[in-house]
Amino acid sequence: MERYVDGFVMPISNEKVDAYREMATEAGELWVKHGALQYFEGVGDDMEPDMGEMSMVTFPQLTETGDDETVVFSFIVFESREHRDEVNAKVMEDPAMDPENYEEEMPFDMERMAYGGFKSIVSYEA
Template structure:
């Protein structure tokens, strides 16, 4: 089963195109180092919760949009090696590909899937 790195960030809404360019420039590095799929999802229906929510999780301001992203790897071993190589890749440095958002408010983590459903694996 695959392994997932998940991310939630707050991006200034005015920086949407800068974010898309940042992702296009940087995400290919992860694919080169073993990632099988990357999704960058611009918040479209992110509701305010009663106790907590995505916006509060990243301290999003009124002029920011929440972005939910993930990198899919074939397994954790591939991820560990690939992520280490990617983090050393100069194409991901702040000088080469500056973040158009406050990286200090990014939340992220690695996740081992426990249920996977879809047209291709309903019998799994």
């Protein structure tokens, strides 16, 4: 069975990267605890790559990132879509997800986050 991936892309204030990292660390531990195969969070580094003559949309253009923002790219890997649904249900039931446990506001704007589930069509691993 091919793996399944939940993917996320969002702009985030440069000033909130550390707060986001803390939140993402806790989230990663939670998803893996409940069965996710891999949890990845990356912050923009090479956001305006030189592609020579090739024209493409960059992540900052795609997310309409402001001058004081960067882009976060994230994904969670599961065995299958069914496995994803099972893991996500367990995560949502975990007491750690109770909104009353959050003292800080979210370090990003959820309305500017893009999300989707993807079935694997090609996958290589070392």
